[in-house]
Amino acid sequence: MRRNFTLKMHDYIHRPEGKRKFNEELFSEVAPRYDFITRALSFGRDKRWKDELVANLPESESPSCLDLACGTGDLTFRLARRYRRGRVVGLDLTGAMLELARRRNFFGNVQFVAGQMSQTEFADESFDIVTGGYALRNAPVLKDALEEIRRVMKPGGTGAFLDFSKPPNRLLQKVENVMLKAWGGFWGLVLHRNTELYTYIAESLKQFPDSSQLKRHLEQIGFRNISSKKHFLGMAETIIVRKM
Numbered sequence: 559m560r561r562n563f564t565l566k567m568h569d570y571i572h573r574p575e576g577k578r579k580f581n582e583e584l585f586s587e588v589a590p591r592y593d594f595i596t597r598a599l600s601f602g603r604d605k606r607w608k609d610e611l612v613a614n615l616p617e618s619e620s621p622s623c624l625d626l627a628c629g630t631g632d633l634t635f636r637l638a639r640r641y642r643r644g645r646v647v648g649l650d651l652t653g654a655m656l657e658l659a660r661r662r663n664f665f666g667n668v669q670f671v672a673g674q675m676s677q678t679e680f681a682d683e684s685f686d687i688v689t690g691g692y693a694l695r696n697a698p699v700l701k702d703a704l705e706e707i708r709r710v711m712k713p714g715g716t717g718a719f720l721d722f723s724k725p726p727n728r729l730l731q732k733v734e735n736v737m738l739k740a741w742g743g744f745w746g747l748v749l750h751r752n753t754e755l756y757t758y759i760a761e762s763l764k765q766f767p768d769s770s771q772l773k774r775h776l777e778q779i780g781f782r783n784i785s786s787k788k789h790f791l792g793m794a795e796t797i798i799v800r801k802m
């Protein structure tokens with residue numbers, strides 16, 4: 559395992575290009591441990607949240623699906639299993655994550671591509687379904703990512719996003735921040751001897767809109783029928799939207 563992650567989060571994540579670079583380095587470092595850490599940080603719940611997200615997508619015979627920030631392919635493969643006659647594209651910024659996803663892939667209807675979620679090379683209105691697991695919080699500029707999602711989605715299409723979630727209440731935000739920092743710091747120390755790595759979750763969530771604001775942003779971008787399900791005392795949330 560590489561042990562050369564030396565970037566200091568605060569030098570990077572407050573500028574769009576810095577945040578992109580930090581993410582790429584961060585996920586190159588954590589890739590070999592990513593699947594384990596996702597289970598550990600969510601107390602083993604992440605698998606069920608992802609199963610539920612895909613189960614709640616619309617019935618469709620052969621939709622075209624895009625999984626943004628696909629990582630090692632957790633949601634991508636669930637989409638491929640659910641829509642066996644559909645086409646599924648997983649897109650991610652980080653080569654090391656994509657390499658693991660490609661190695662895990664046994665589906666003929668899945669393709670993985672390198673790219674940025676805010677600026678993809680897909681044609682307008684090319685996907686029926688767009689998903690993102692822990693994706694939007696990492697966008698260098700959230701508005702750009704949401705506009706890109708809307709651009710590539712067909713009218714009537716569905717978006718489904720799972721991520722850590724920030725409560726609107728300031729006191730609860732502080733409590734959540736302390737908990738996430740402590741939990742992330744602990745696992746960073748145990749797995750990488752570096753507390754910086756997983757405290758990024760708490761820090762990126764600080765920059766991210768709270769749960770109510772996020773839904774307003776989605777509505778302003780033009781998404782409708784916004785529904786959501788909170789998980790784990792509201793610390794994570796799945797949001798499903800339609801493009802009308």
Ligand SMILES: C[S@@+](CC[C@H](N)C(=O)[O-])C[C@H]1O[C@@H](n2cnc3c(N)ncnc32)[C@H](O)[C@@H]1O
Pocket residue numbers: 578581582585596626627628629630631632633649650651652655673674675676690691692693696697698
């Ligand atoms: C926390 S992982 C989520 C992986 C997977 N979706 C899941 O649910 O387990 C976040 C992923 O976002 C990717 N990422 C970060 N910034 C990105 C960007 N600007 N564009 C595309 N992918 C990005 C990272 O490389 C990483 O694989």
